Amino acid sequence: MSFEKQNTLADHVLGTLPREDLDIIVELVLHSGSLKDLATAYGVTYPTIRLRLDRVIERLRAGIQGKKPDPIKELLAKLVERGELSSGGARALRDLLQKRNENSEKT
Template sequence: MLLSLPDEDRDFILQFVLASGSLKEMAQLYGVSYPTIRASLDRIISNLRQALNGQPPDPLTELLARLIERGELKPATARTIRSVYREALERKSQ
């Protein structure tokens, strides 16, 4: 399961474990903000959950997470975009 993740995600998980799960320490290590680290972790968790369920990663969630990680999008904005997208998908499937 973990081997299916990209190298950068596996490295992140390794550093996260070595930091005893401290997002604050991870933010310092990577030289980014706490919300950026939180977004990275959320993306990795989502990918792992989907892999466990035999589903491919959600492309929109991946894109939004990458934009947050690069500082091009704020987490709150990404959550709003994802929420609107999911609502539109639900309406379409009804």
Template sequence: MSLSATPAWLANLDDEDLAFIRRFVLASGSMKEVAGEYGVSYPTVRLRLDRLIQKIRLGEQAESDPYVTLVRRLAVDGRVDVDTARVLIAAYRDAAKER
């Protein structure tokens, strides 16, 4: 695959995400091994993997609105809780319909 053919979901990941994916693959998907390498608990690795999965899914969704994409990314990163993100997106879409 050439760099020009890099999938959007991959281009949206930061360096820490890519490093985590690399470690995870090199550990043959063993979260226990990755937890040992990072010096964290298994549940911490599971949470990070779950957030990474959400980021990848977000990157694959066809969302043309940058605001909605931003709010979803903030929720995935844990900077905004999921319920708040839903409220923000719903209010934004309602306001857009009224225009």
């Protein structure tokens, strides 16, 4: 990991994140890293805040690698967050799509 000096937020991987992700990172730090306290502050359940944080982590990793987030994963995460899809259902859909993509690449 590199901690090179950067002049602006736009020069930093955090500058690639949407405002809502930056806000949750700030709140997480202010709550001393406690996801339980963060969930309480946002008025959501622990699993919901865990999913949101997982999405932030995925976006950060993509940004570090110079990639854009996967739009399918983004959509599935939003549906789970809004309670429109279970996390198990989202994983099943994601896995099915990955298998489909792998099979189409083989042909």
